Amino acid sequence: MSKTVTSPPSDTTAASPPRRRLTLRFGSQAYLVLVFLGVGLVGTLASPYFLALRNLENIAVAASVVAVLGVAQFVVVVTRGIDLSVGSVAALSTVIAAVLLRQGFGIVPTIIVALVSCGLAGFVNGILVVYARITPFVATLAMMSIARGVAFIVQVGTLIVINNQQFLQLFGGRSGSIPNVVIIALVVTLVAAFAMKFSPLGRRLYALGGNPEAARLSGLPVNRDTVLAYVTSGTLAGLAGLMLAGRLSQGSSLVGQGYELDSIAATVVGGTSLFGGTGDPISTVLGALIIGMIGNIMNLMGIQSEPQLVIRGLVILLAVFLTSGSGFQRLRHGIGGLLRRRPARA
C-alpha cells in the first residue's frame, strides 16, 4: 500500500555482508574459549590423570549442577538483577523431593511439586523486585534465608534419605555411558541458549537489561518479563536441587551452601556483565566448567582446601578480567600509557 521512497528493497546490497551471526559477540567468546583451553592445558601439564575419561567425567558431573544454577543466575543477571537465593532454593528442592518420595508419591508428581514450589519462590522474588521495588540483591538475600529456613522446617530433623530407585536412576544414573545429570545440564544449556537467541522473550530480556527505559518506551511488558526471569531462575534452581538430591541420595537443608556465589562466578567468568544486557547461557556454562576444572586440577595436585580458595578467587578475577573482552586491550593500553608516562584522564 505504501509507496517506496528509494530503490526497491533487495537482499544483496553493500549494506549487508553475508556473515552476520558471527560478528557480534565473537570477541568475548573467543577469549573465553582461550581461557578454557588454557586452563585445560595447565591441567594436562599438572597431572597425567587430568585427561583420563574418569576424571573428565568427574569434572562434568560436578560442574553440571553449577552449570544449571549458572543458567538460572544468567537469566536474572541479564535483566540487571541478581539471584542470591538459587543455592537455598536448590536445597529446598532436595528436601521437598525427599519428603514427597518418603510419603510414597511417584516421581512425576514429586518433580512437578518441587519445581513448582521453587518457581513460586522465584515468583515471590520477582514480585518483590518489580512491585515492591526492593533491589534484587536485598529481595533475593531475604529469599536466600527464607528458602533455607523453610527447607529446615519441612525437613524436621536432619537429612532425609531417598531410596526411590526411579528417582535415583533419573538424577543419579546414566544413559548409556553418559551420566544423566550431564545430559540434563546440556539440555538446559542448549534450550536456554536457543531461547535467548531465537525467542521473543530472549530478545526482550536482553533489551530489558540493556536499557530498561528504552524497553518500556518500546512498549515491552518489562514488569511481566522481569517476574518471568525470576520464576525461570527459581525453577532451574529447583531442577539443580533435584540433580543434587539424586547424586547425594538425600534431601537436606544444608546442601547447596555457597552455590549462589558459584553461579554468579560462572556467569561473570562467562563474560556476562552484572549490569545486564549481555552474555549468553553457553558462555556461562563454559564459565562453570572453567571453575570446575580449576578445582579439579588443584585436587589432582594435592593442594589443600584453604589455599585452593585463595587460588580459585585469584583465577576467577583473572578470568573475568580477560573474558570481559576489553581486558587484553586495557592491559595493552595501560602498559602503553605507563611507558609514555602520561597521566591517565577519565
Place this chain on the structure above:
Amino acid sequence: MTSAALEVIGIRKSYPGVIALRGVDLSVDAGEIVGLCGANGAGKSTLVKILSGAESPDEGCIVVGGTERPLPTPHAARQAGIYTIYQEMSLVPQMSVLDNIFLDDFRKRGVFARRPGMEATAQRLLDRLGADVDVHARVADLTIAKQQLVEIAKALKSEPAILLLDEPTTTLPPRDVDALLSLMRDLARSGVGLIFISHRLDEVTAVCDSVEVLRDGQRVAQFDTSVSHHEIVRAMVGDRYENSLAAAAAEGAEGRLGGGAQDEVLLEVDGLTDGSRLQPCSFTVRRGEAVGITGLLGAGQNELAECIFGIRPVTSGRTVVAGQVVPPNKPRKAIEHGIGLIPEDRKSQGLVLDMSAMKNMTLASLDRFTRFALLRGRSEAAHARRYVNELQIKCSSIDQSVRTLSGGNQQKVLIARWLTKNSRVLVFAEPTRGVDVAAKEEIYRLIREHLRRGGAAVVVTSEVSEAALCDRVLVLSGGRIVAELDHDEIQNDHNAFVAHLR
C-alpha cells in the same frame, strides 16, 4: 590590558562529530555580573564545563587575575578562584550544613573532621549571605533555597574571584529567585565577579551588567541590559530560519514538512495537563500534517510530548488517536494506539545501545516477526535491510551495534522502529539535536515521507528554524500554549513568531 578578574581567550572545544566551541572570548571584571545566554547546543554547558575544570579545551587559554591558569581538574579551577554552582546541588544531603561547607577543605588534616573555629567560620559565611540556617541542620531537611545558600556559603569559604552560577534559578520558587538575585548583587558589590546562566531572560536583564550571547559555539553578541528581550532572542536564534527557508527555496525543495493537512484528525489532545509544569493544552493534528511545538527551554514543550506518550503522569485531559481514546500514563497503550516517540535523549530513552541496529528496529514489533513462538530471523533481517536502504542508514551491517552509529543514524534507527510498528502519529522530541547538517536534512526527508504516507507528526523543538518547517506551530510559554501560527504566517512575519518566545 587585563584588569579583568577572568579572561577567556579563544576557547575551542570539539567532541567527536560536533564542534561545541569555536573560539569563544569572554571577560568578567571584579564586581561585574555577566549573563550568558544561548539556545540549546549553543555551547553554554561546554563553556561551564571548561571553566569548572571538568573538561579541558582543545585550544585557548583562561586568565585569572592576570595569570594564565590551566584548569585540568575541578580542584585546580577552585584553586584558581573559579567556583561553579550547578543547577544540581553538589551537597551531601545526609550531612550537616557545617560538614558540607567544609567538605572540600583540603587544608583539613588529621583524624578529626571538626576543628575549632569551623562553626564560627560557617556562621560568619551564612550571616554574610543573610541566611537563617542552623549550621547543625541536616542539608536534606532544608528547603531548596536554603540549600542553595549553603552551596554559596561553601563557595565563599574559598574566597573565589569568580562565581559561576549555572541555571541556579530553575528549581527555585519565584520569591526565592528574587532573594537570590539581590544576593548576587551584594556579592558583586563585595568584589566577586559573577557569571550567571539562565534561560529566563527577565532574570538576566534584571541582575546582569552585560549579556553575552552564544550561538553555535561562538559569541555572537554582547548587550548591555537596556536591550529588549526580543533582541536577545533574535541573537540566540539567529537568522538561521530565514536562511534555511531561503536555502530550501533556492534548492527547489519544499521549505515545509507537511504537504498540507487533510481532513481526518489523527491526534486530538484535549486539555492535557500534568498538574504542575504543564497547563491544560488542547490541539489537533490532521493526517499529513506536521505540527511544531516550540518555546524557550523549559516552556513545557517536552512535558507535553511526555504526557502524550504516557511517560509523564497526566492529571486530567485526554489523548485521542483516530477517534479512540488512549488510556493515559501507559506508553504501551500509546504505542498500541499508534503513537511513536522519538525521544529527546535517544541514548537513555530510545536505544538499547549494545544491541544491533536490526534488533533496535524491530524491538517494538517483535510479534510481527514471531511465528510458532520463535523469531523469524530471516524476515527480520530482510526487513531491517530494507529500512537500512530506504532510510539510508549508514552502517557496516544490520548487526552493527547502535552504540557505534553516528547520532543521525541512531535517530534513523529509532524512526525505523516506529515505521516498522506502522505508528501513524510520530512525536519527535528535538529530532535533529546533536546530528550534523546532512543528517538533519535526511531526518526532515523521513518526516516528510511519513506524512506523505498518511501519517501525522508532532515536532517538539526548541529550534525556531525547525518549528518554521511545520504546517502549524504552537508556541508554549510557562507551560501554556500562547500562540498558534500557520506556516505562511511564520514565513511572512518572522518577528511576530519570535516575539512569542519568552
